[in-house]
Amino acid sequence: MGRLQFSHGLNIVITTTFVSLLAMPIVGPALPVLQEEFGISNRDIGWVVMSTYTVPALLFVPIFGYLADRFSKKAVLLPSMILFSLCGGAISLAPNTETIIALRFLQGIGASAIATLNIALVPDLFSGRDRLTVMGWTGVVQGIGSGVLPLIGGLLAFLIWYLPFMAALMGLPLSLYIYFYLKNISPPKKAKKTNYAAHAWKHLADRRVVELCFFTFGYIFVGFGAFVSYIPSFLASTFGSGPLLIGVIIAARALSGALTASFLNQLTLKFSSRSLVVSSFFVLGLGIVSIPLVTGPLGVIFAAFCYGAGFGVTRPLLQVHLFELAPDDLRATFASANGLALRFAQTISPLSAGFLISWTNFGTMYLAAGTIAFLMMILAFYGNSLSAENTKMA
Template sequence: MRTDPEETSLKSRIPWHSGTFHVIIASSLMGVMGVSLIGPVLPELRPAFGISDAEAGLVITTYALPGIFLTPVIGLLADRFGRKQLLIPLLFTYGVSGGAIAFTTNFTIVLVLRIFQGLGATALAMLAITLIGDIYEGTQRDALIGVNGSMIGIGAAFFPMVGGVLGGIGWNLPFLLYGIGIIVGMLAIVLVDVPAQNESRDDVRVYLTRLFATSRSPRALAIFAALFATIFVFYGAVIIALPLLLSDEFGLGPELIGIVLAVVSLSNAVTASQYGRISQLRSGPELAGLGFVAFGLGLLMIGVAATILLISVGLLAFGVGIGLFFPSIDTIIITDFSEELRAGVMGLRTSTLRLGQTIGPVVFTGVAEFFFVETVNGYRVILFVVSVIVISLGSIIYVLLRR
């Protein structure tokens, strides 16, 4: 049997033997677990705590809220004091506060603990990508960004199914899994080995001046706008609105909702796993623009679909778009911005994502509840309108992100 030289070369660039790389992947998975694990359980929280759709959405909003303000600060600290020094306490905070939610019956305490868990999760994915940029170079770096995105996609597909099964037994069981963050934190202490950082650092004032100037460039603003739009739609439409729609209109329980949501993540994982090869054919900006259009088309299909099968096809297209978009954006940030500002720019990236995560659920559930008699109809209309806007903006973003 003949072996494809290109495939052999690609596999050789993946450091599966590296403990540092294992922790990088695990940290990214912890970040995505924060939301995807409990997405199918959101409908179960309503009777458990006697809350509305909008209040259930606060479980996502409170988790995302700390990242809006704190991620840029963590990026600054990571640039000045080291990635590992920040990664370890964040993992412990994430694991302790997230696991503790399983033991409360007070919804206010749930929200408070989600804030602390969100604090721990603020920069997990950001630091993972930053470490890849610090340690690896060239085509290996591009391949590992794709592998990292693929593993995130696999986790995002796996976690809803696990959360759905556990949530069918009890609403609180999925939250116990967040305690794995404590284990990953202990492994990070032993396994993570990072290269020494450049000692010639600017003082804080000069650093912030450079970072602020970089973040105001047209290219950076286009990247942040695209990131915000993507995550706003993803969390508002797919993570929040779709599970509630599947529960209320199609009568699906958390187990089946988890399976349906897994489609988008599996599609994302497969696409991202091939990013190392795809990036050799098209530039990062081109792929980011194409990804944006792809998940806009997927969202349109979800909004008009009358069957679970058609919704799944829409999620498939949505996942392809995500699998192209995020690795492309991460590659652009790593290659286009100074190494001394890398964690800071990644921090602004993550802060933008957190802003979209915070606002998306509130907007989608709020509009559906306050402007429509039946929330099911509201979600349908919102999904259709937003998909048209996303598709329209896709071409504009494509032009702005091109060199």
């Protein structure tokens, strides 16, 4: 990882990335306890806690992107962080399921801004290869957090069901830090006079931008749908694996993702962006198609490492190149576009995988997902957005 000097901007990007994880990975282990506490069925627990949190992003991510570019990122991030934190903490006081649904929806609105603007701040605060280094650090935080937070959440839920939800309150002291130390960078005056819709469409319709967002969509569609959403069911139904073993196997992806993300800057000095993205899709496809061939649960760790390793490279690298194409007054909008691609993939991929499993079986689903990864590899090989000319970094 490249060296960066201490700065408030770096602290805010890293800590905001961490706080954005305090409503999903850490909450998962609490779901069975929550079901027992409020009498929520297996059929309903997913949408009560998870879907009500993620759905707001489909509407509010582009809205927050617009507001951040028209006014300032600080003006949007600060109240969103407070909303996220207070609603998460308030779940501990929820008397019924309806209150939980309402609070998770409101918390999801706040998270829609946090998960977009933590990345959109990077091109504002850093330049050249420092951007790549910082994006690598955010990948490390996401990787470690995704692996460690479920373990912490399980311990907290063992004590009291609502403690994992209260972790979101850590965003309140961060809000104070943001208020005092985040520079309030206002958009250029000419940006406010510009017809935003026409200006944004002109740049977002760039083929290179569409390609980069599509690559993000493709990687998440395969990884989230085939691996994250259905590996637990595959392991339990095929090998009778318990929650602890499943948790360890899933955590393996976080380990490999954090490792590759930490070396992202060095990797881009030795290999082209095209070769890194192509290799990531190849490794992802190889891991996914290997799943039906394993003879025991530990064999799935190979797929976990493949998925995580590719994610640690592809996700931050695509974001950096996207920001290189973004005008200064549309950085939050570009981050929103990429965020929408990710959320859309997370929304439809489990449905697609579940539909295929219901008609065939796990093996067919994993072979189909691996085939999609290999097709994405071919598209990345020929994509104009990953040419040497379009991926130069100072």
